Amino acid sequence: MKRSAKIAIIFFGYFLIALILLTNNLVPQQEVVLKITEGVPAISLALPKFIIHSDNNECQQAASEIYEVLSADLKYSRVFQLLPQSYYSYIRPLDPKNIFFKDWESIQARVLVVGEISGNSENLIFEAKLYDVRSAKFIVGRKYQGNQASRREMAHRLANEIMKAFGEKPIFTSKIVFVSDRDGNDELYLMDYDGANQIRLTFNRVRDYMPAIAPDAQKIAFTSYRETVAGLYLMDLTKKKIIPISTNGTNFAAAFSPDGKKLAFCSTMDGNAEIYVATLGENGIQSVKRLTFNEAIDTAPCFSPTGREIAFVSDRGGTPQIYIMDAEGSNVRRVSFGGTYHDAPAWSPDGERIVYVSRLDNIFDLYVLNLRTNQIIKLTESNARHESPCWSPDGRHIVFSSNLSGQIQIFSIDYDGTNLRRLTSQGNNKLPDWSN
Numbered sequence: 001m002k003r004s005a006k007i008a009i010i011f012f013g014y015f016l017i018a019l020i021l022l023t024n025n026l027v028p029q030q031e032v033v034l035k036i037t038e039g040v041p042a043i044s045l046a047l048p049k050f051i052i053h054s055d056n057n058e059c060q061q062a063a064s065e066i067y068e069v070l071s072a073d074l075k076y077s078r079v080f081q082l083l084p085q086s087y088y089s090y091i092r093p094l095d096p097k098n099i100f101f102k103d104w105e106s107i108q109a110r111v112l113v114v115g116e117i118s119g120n121s122e123n124l125i126f127e128a129k130l131y132d133v134r135s136a137k138f139i140v141g142r143k144y145q146g147n148q149a150s151r152r153e154m155a156h157r158l159a160n161e162i163m164k165a166f167g168e169k170p171i172f173t174s175k176i177v178f179v180s181d182r183d184g185n186d187e188l189y190l191m192d193y194d195g196a197n198q199i200r201l202t203f204n205r206v207r208d209y210m211p212a213i214a215p216d217a218q219k220i221a222f223t224s225y226r227e228t229v230a231g232l233y234l235m236d237l238t239k240k241k242i243i244p245i246s247t248n249g250t251n252f253a254a255a256f257s258p259d260g261k262k263l264a265f266c267s268t269m270d271g272n273a274e275i276y277v278a279t280l281g282e283n284g285i286q287s288v289k290r291l292t293f294n295e296a297i298d299t300a301p302c303f304s305p306t307g308r309e310i311a312f313v314s315d316r317g318g319t320p321q322i323y324i325m326d327a328e329g330s331n332v333r334r335v336s337f338g339g340t341y342h343d344a345p346a347w348s349p350d351g352e353r354i355v356y357v358s359r360l361d362n363i364f365d366l367y368v369l370n371l372r373t374n375q376i377i378k379l380t381e382s383n384a385r386h387e388s389p390c391w392s393p394d395g396r397h398i399v400f401s402s403n404l405s406g407q408i409q410i411f412s413i414d415y416d417g418t419n420l421r422r423l424t425s426q427g428n429n430k431l432p433d434w435s436n
Contacts, residue, residue, distance in 0.1 A: 041081065042078060042079055042080050042081035043079060043080050043081065043110050043111060043166070044080075044081050044083055044108055044109050044110045044111075045074060045080040045081065045082055045083065045109065045110070045111050045112075045113065046082075046083050046087075046088070046104055046107070046109035046111070046112045046113065046133070047067075047070070047071060047074070047082055047083075047113045048088050048094050048112075048113075048114070049063075049067065049085075050063045050066070050067055050115035050116060050117050050126075051094070051096060051114075051115070051116045051117070052116075052117050052118070053116060053117065053118040054117075054118050054119065054120070056120060058120050058121040058124075058148070059117055059118065059119065059120065059124070062117060062121070062124050062126075062148070062151055063115075063117045065151045065152070065155075066115070066117070066126060066151050066152075066154055066155045067115070067155075069151070069152050069155035069156065070113075070115075070155040070158060070159055072194065073155065073156060073159035073172045073194075074159055074162065076194070076397075076419075077159070077163060077168070077171075077396075078396050078414065079163065079166060079168055080111075080162075083107060083108070083109055087107040088107070090106075090107060091103035091104065091106065091107060094114065096114050096116060096129075099112070099114070099131065099136075101131070101133050101134075101136040104133045105133050105134060109133050110132070110133055110134065111130060111131065111132060111133060111139070112130070112131045112133050113128060113129070113130055113131075113162070114128065114129045114131070115127070115128045116128070119145075121147060121148040122147050122148070123145065123147070124145065124146055124147065124148065124150070124151070124154075125143065125144070125145050126143070126144045126145075126154050126158075127141075127142070127143045127144075128141065128142055128143075128158050129141040130161075130162055130165060139165050140161055140162070140165045142157070142158055142161055144157065144158070152192070152196060152197070153173070155172075156172040156173045156192070157172075157173060159172040160172050160173060163394075168394060169349070169393055169394040170393075170394075171193055171392050171393045171394050171397075172193060172194075173192075173193075174192075174193045174217070174392070174393055174434060174435050174436065175190055175191065175192065175193070175213065175217045175434075175435045176190070176191050176192075176193060176213075176399055176410070176423070176432050176433065176434050176435070177189070177190050177201075177211040177212075177213040177220055177432070177433050177435070178190075178191070178211065178401075178410055178424070178429055178430065178431055178432040178433070179208065179209060179210075179211065179429070179430050179431045180200075180424070180426070180427050180428065180429045180430075181427045181428050182426040182427030182428075182429070183200065183427070185204075185205060185206075185207070186207040186208055186209060187200055187201070187202045187203065187204075187208055188200075188201040188202045188208050188211050188220065188222060188235075189201060189429075191423065191424075193392070193434070194423070195410075195421075195422075195423030195424060198424070201220070201235065201237075202224075202235075204224075204226060206224060206225040206226045207224065207225050208222055208223070208224045208226075209222065209223040209224065209225075209230075209252070209431070210222060210223045210252050210253060210254065210431055211254075211431060211433055212254040212255050212256055212263075212433050213256070213433045213434070213435040214256045214260045214435070215256060215258060215259070215260045215435065215436040216260060216435070216436070217237075217435035217436070218236065218237050218238050219234055219235065219236055219237065219256075219260070220234070220235040220237065221233070221234050221235075221245065221254035221256065221263055221265070222235065222254070223251060223252045223253075223254070227244075227247055229247060229249070229250065230250040230251055230252060231244055231245075231246060231247035231251055232244070232245040232246040232247070232251035232252070232254055232263075232265055232267070233245060234263075234280070234284070243283070243284045244284070245263065245265075245278055245284070245285055246265070246267055246269060246276075246278070246285075246288065248267070248269040249267050249268035249269035249270070249271075250267065250268045250273075251265055251266070251267045251268075251269070252265065252266055252267075252299075253265055253266045253299050253300050253301065255301050255302050255303055256303070257303045257307045257327075258303060258305055258306070258307045259307060260280075261279065261280055262277050262278065262279055262280065262303075262307075263277065263278045263280060263285075264276070264277050264278075264291075264301035264302070264303060264310055265277075265278070265301065266298065266299040266300070266301065270290065272294075272295060272297070273297040273298060273299055274290055274291070274292045274293070274298055275290075275291045275292045275298045275299070275301050275310070275312055275329075276288055276289060276290050276291060277289050277291060277310075277327070289329075290329075291310070291325065291328070291329035292312075292314075292325075292329060294314075294316055296314050296315050296316035297314065297315050297320075298312055298313070298314045298316075299312065299313050299314075300312055300313040300343060300344055300345060302345050302346055302347050302354075303327070303347065304324075304347050304351055305347060305348075305349055305350070305351045306351060307327060308326065308327050309324055309325065309326055309327060310324070310325055310326075310327055311323070311324050311335075311345040311347055311354055312324075312325070312345070313342065313343050313344070313345065317334065319339075319340045319341060320340075320341050320342055320343055321334055321336045321337075321342050322334070322335050322336040322342050322345045322354065322356055322369075323335065335354070335369065335371065336356070336369065339358050339359075339360065340359070341358065341359035342356050342357065342358050343356065343357045343358075343359075343387075344356055344357045344387060344388055344389060346389050346390050346391055346398075347391070348391050348395045348415075349391060349393060349394065349395040350395050351371075352370060352371055352372050353368050353369065353370050353371065353395075353415075354368070354369045354371060355367070355368050355369075355379065355389040355391065355398055356369065356389070357386065357387050357388075357389065363382075363383060363385075364384075364385040364386055364387055365378060365379070365380045365381060365382075365386055366378075366379040366380045366386050366389050366398070366400060366413075367379060368415065377416075377417075378417075379398070379413065379415075379417050380402075380413070380417070382404060384402050384403050384404040385402060385403050386400055386401075386402045386404075387400065387401050387402070387430070388400055388401045388430060388431050388432060390432055390433050390434045391434065392412075392434055393434065393435070393436045395415065396414060396415055397412050397413065397414055397415065397419075398412065398413050398414075398415060399411070399412045399423070399432045399434050400412075400413070400432065401429065401430040401431060401432060405422065407427070407428050408428040408429060408430050409422055409423070409424045409425065409428075409429050410422075410423045410424045410429045410430070410432050411423060
């Protein structure tokens with residue numbers, strides 16, 4: 001089930017580099033040429049234990065947590081391969097002020113991360129620098145300051161900066177919205193990409209269902225039965241308010257456009273299940289346009305990364321299949337053939353692939369369709385029911401729900417079917433959507 005890609009991406013640029021507090025400006029440094037090639041071994045990265053400039057236990061604990069989170073982020077990236085800790089015993093101890101790059105090159109490290117920690121639980125200072133080992137050049141550096149609660153955030157932000165230094169899209173501060181009944185009712189929850197910091201967003205006695213998170217992770221569209229019918233609502237996490245989008249008929253399967261200004265959804269407001277697009281304004285919707293007109297059931301819309309096309313599901317051919325149309329509703333064409341049930345299409349960030357659910361002999365598995373080659377890859381294979389797939393912002397991972405462990409839980413898997421990870425454990429958890 002492995003998929004090889006032969007596309008090489010070379011990134012050139014001047015990186016503005018300095019030690020800062022979260023959002024300060026950077027100082028320009030030397031040009032560093034960095035190259036990432038999919039389908040070849042990951043870049044070897046040395047991440048020695050952080051240097052701690054304090055004897056207090058709080059710094060020791062902070063260093064350990066930040067290190068573990070950063071390590072997990074970089075391993076998950078598929079861009080970097082962390083060298084084993086045992087390799088570091090063969091070279092002299094690290095001195096941040098006098099780095100012997102030949103030592104690190106001798107253990108086949110291409111890049112080196114040097115971290116230093118000082119302060120206490122209320123004023124923790126984490127400083128890190130990234131070096132290119134072969135050229136002995138400084139690539140990027142950051143200095144973060146915060147309290148005990150911000151340890152994971154520091155690690156995620158540094159991992160993002162390392163990804164950006166290699167021209168990659170950062171994902172480690174992205175969020176996943178989902179539905180859980182862990183407290184007795186279907187409510188909306190939000191968590192970090194790795195399953196940490198799971199927080200409840202809605203508190204009511206009715207079902208909140210099928211959430212979609214905006215690209216900036218500041219708004220969530222969802223279906224709710226709070227007005228006795230399945231209405232579509234928009235939650236503004238910044239302003240902490242919920243406004244109705246559509247409460248006529250049954251409304252569900254919302255999806256944001258890439259710029260967050262439009263919302264595609266399915267509704268029966270005109271009698272049949274059709275696809276509509278709402279244009280969003282500052283205080284709600286500005287307009288609603290119907291895109292499909294037929295007697296079939298059209299549902300599960302998903303915008304392409306350019307926002308110019310929409311993938312959706314329709315049974316207009318007799319069975320639920322995947323179709324693509326222009327964002328205005330024209331130029332409809334079918335892209336799935338074979339099988340009797342396809343559902344929940346989700347477009348990859350590069351625009352070349354669609355992941356979807358297909359049922360065969362009452363088994364629901366995930367498949368990936370390459371729109372350029374028409375090649376189909378089966379992503380999962382088990383007797384479990386896998387549903388609701390959604391891509392990570394960098395296109396290397398897919399989050400989905402499954403009853404693989406008995407209850408319905410949320411998992412992530414890499415685009416080639418490897419690295420299955422369980423993200424939730426309490427109650428039943430489903431319908432995940434990943435922000436940018």
